[in-house]
Amino acid sequence: MNGTSFQSDIRFWLRQGNTVNQLLFWNIVVFLGINILYLINTFSPGSPAFAWTLNQLSLHSAPGTFIIKPWGLITYMFTHVEIFHVFFNLLNLYWFGNLFRGFLGNKRVLPLYLMGGITGGLLYLLCYNLFLPGLASTMIGASASVMCILVACATLMPNYEIGLLFLGNVRLKWLALGLIVLGVISIPHGNLGGIIAHMGGALFGFFYIRALQSGTDLCKPLIWLFDADTRREAKQLQTRAKPKKSPLKVVKKPEDNHQLRLDQLLDKINEKGYNSLSAEEKAWLDKVSKEN
Structure with missing residues (x-):
């Protein structure tokens, strides 16, 4: 080598x-x-x-x-x-x-x-x-x-x-x-x-x-000090706490919401481990895996 x-x-x-x-x-x-x-x-x-x-x-x-x-x-x-x-x-x-x-x-x-x-x-x-x-x-x-x-x-x-x-x-x-x-x-x-x-x-x-x-x-x-993603998530939560009013309403398809939630849960497992999921999230993920 x-x-x-x-x-x-x-x-x-x-x-x-x-x-x-x-x-x-x-x-x-x-x-x-x-x-x-x-x-x-x-x-x-x-x-x-x-x-x-x-x-x-x-x-x-x-x-x-x-x-x-x-x-x-x-x-x-x-x-x-x-x-x-x-x-x-x-x-x-x-x-x-x-x-x-x-x-x-x-x-x-x-x-x-x-x-x-x-x-x-x-x-x-x-x-x-x-x-x-x-x-x-x-x-x-x-x-x-x-x-x-x-x-x-x-x-x-x-x-x-x-x-x-x-x-x-x-x-x-x-x-x-x-x-x-x-x-x-x-x-x-x-x-x-x-x-x-x-x-x-x-x-x-x-x-x-x-x-x-x-x-x-x-x-x-x-964790907040060392991890940029955590700081970004905290900033996003603050932004969501004060939603801006919009005259337009975006309607998402059910399959879009389904895939979005799946991606979020997989990201959460990768960052924080499987045990970080709630009982409801684990059940939902198990249901999705059986459907696929």
């Missing part, structure tokens, strides 16, 4: 409109960039590039440092140094991100990834400054964001089964609960900051789905 073919494959992969692919891509790019700097530092020990870059991308628990580097609350969740850290995080992001995307649509993936990571980062800052004041620490990794998506999937479809090596089929609710319990009992011996962030991401994933089921989408502001 030549370089041109590889670049074409990457471009095709990113242009599919799958946000999970794009998140994987940027995590890998940052990982490779940091490790290139690490190699340079290994062969040229006086080079400050690796330490400086990692310091800029990390989330700092010390309030004074965080205030002057607040972007760490976002950049830390795209930053990895160790190969196994990035491998397992991105493997879980691929599995559960695409599972979440299939049920709740592509638009919610990036907002949930960011909100889970932000919640985990804020809980990390809070705990360190309340219980370990004066102890300066840093944190990197997408674990909080990935845990958020995993728990969101387990909350949405608790009895959905996935196959695990050596364990066989496991329901999502037991997988999520097992990871949370392992995190809690490993606090005295593990990476305290990372475990706290995991719990923050897990909590947001759980409450996000519960709020969504009750009719409130906590990620709606970010």
